[in-house]
Amino acid sequence: MNTTTKTVTNRFAAPAAAFVAATAFAASAASAMPSGATSPASIFIAEDALVTITFDSSSAGWSGNLHRIEAGSQDSLSDGLGVALLNNHSSSRGDSVDLGFIAGGTDLMFAYDVVTGQRNTFRMDDESGDGMFATAQPAANTWTLYVEDWINGDYDYNDAVFTVTASPVPAPAALATVGLCLVGAGSRRRRA
Numbered sequence: 001m002n003t004t005t006k007t008v009t010n011r012f013a014a015p016a017a018a019f020v021a022a023t024a025f026a027a028s029a030a031s032a033m034p035s036g037a038t039s040p041a042s043i044f045i046a047e048d049a050l051v052t053i054t055f056d057s058s059s060a061g062w063s064g065n066l067h068r069i070e071a072g073s074q075d076s077l078s079d080g081l082g083v084a085l086l087n088n089h090s091s092s093r094g095d096s097v098d099l100g101f102i103a104g105g106t107d108l109m110f111a112y113d114v115v116t117g118q119r120n121t122f123r124m125d126d127e128s129g130d131g132m133f134a135t136a137q138p139a140a141n142t143w144t145l146y147v148e149d150w151i152n153g154d155y156d157y158n159d160a161v162f163t164v165t166a167s168p169v170p171a172p173a174a175l176a177t178v179g180l181c182l183v184g185a186g187s188r189r190r191r192a
């Protein structure tokens, strides 16, 4: 009698464990895309603005550089990439780069250049790369940019995470700000 009871218990335990494993897998699959994010990514600067990008985090073993794709750059892998803005390994949380004045109506585009591991260059303006980026927009002028660095990989979009912040300004004011900065810089240099 006791033996039968134990056997029944063990037979029940196996499916239960399998159920837990299946549930964990389902939960893992469902949580791959960060909450609130969608892909392809979209960062549309509606109004003239001063824009900043900040490094948030990385969960990637591979190293990658983030570049901004300037208007007019060539639409082919590794062409038209300017200076690397931030790196998912060497940048620290909170490091930011000022992208300067961005005209209203601009689709802000970035490229992510994976320089170790499965090396590749992904561009938001290239249909072969746009699925490697996802965005969320937690506020009117704030976007979270998520990067996936592994083609046919896990698509958890946490290999490099950045925040893009736009501070809308009328174009003349933006120019005046730049002018004041230049005057200020000149004054400091003269005093030094």
Ligand SMILES: [Ca+2]
Pocket: 148, 149, 150, 153, 154, 155, 156, 157, 158, 159
């Ligand atoms: Ca990944």
